[in-house]
Amino acid sequence: MKPNRSDFLAIAFLSVWQFIYYLPVTLGQQVFSGNDVVRLFLPLRIELARALGEGRLPLWTPGVEAGFPLFAEGEVAALYPPNLFALLIFSPPISLSYTILFHLAWASVGMYLLVRSAGMSLPSALFAGWTFGFSGFFLAHTQHAFAVCSWLPWLVLCQHRYWRARQSGHDAIRWFGLMSLCVGLQALAGSPQMALLNLGAFAWLGVFA
Secondary structure (H helix, E strand, O other): OOOOOHHHHHHHHHHHHHHHHHHHOOOOOOOOHHHHHHHHHHHHHHHHHHHOOOOOOOEOOOOOOOEOOOOHHHOOOOHHHHHHHHHOOOHHHHHHHHHHHHHHHHHHHHHHHHHHHOOOOOOHHHHHHHHHHHHHHHHOHHHEEEEEHHHHHHHHHHHHHHHHHHHOOOOOHHHHHHHHHHHHHOOOOOOOOHHHHHHHHHHHHHHHO
């Protein structure tokens, strides 16, 4: 499937829809909140921003109880590129909200491309992308900073294209490299248990591919 103008328009819609729906957050007038955001992710993001501002990784923080090895806490996602990029531009609360919006859009676009890659029609792919990124799971877990979950359709997409390239005799190295990159990035995004579930689905599909 070669993308056409309609595909680009659909991807553009899925990329901006979440930012429009959560317009007060997009404009910086509000931020995402909830138990885990307030008690875990925002304090982690603040400590990460403080460490990066001092030119170091957050290996240790004295701000939690008698001290805490923050870098060892996977949820801080200190090496995850979207987190680092957002902190270069925004304050910790705004950066956290923007990374949540980004991953909602990332999940939608990934599902759209996966369904289109499987040969389904544009309306079907658009509906799949919209319902996946706007599903009850994602909306209910915005307070949990679910970045890892948004990588699942991208993992499956790269695997699907890899096997298709091998079967058609084309060079599959590019898709193998992208597949490996997706595995690595989702491992850096925090929530190792969700990363393991993603890899379980990824491996299960690979067995039958």
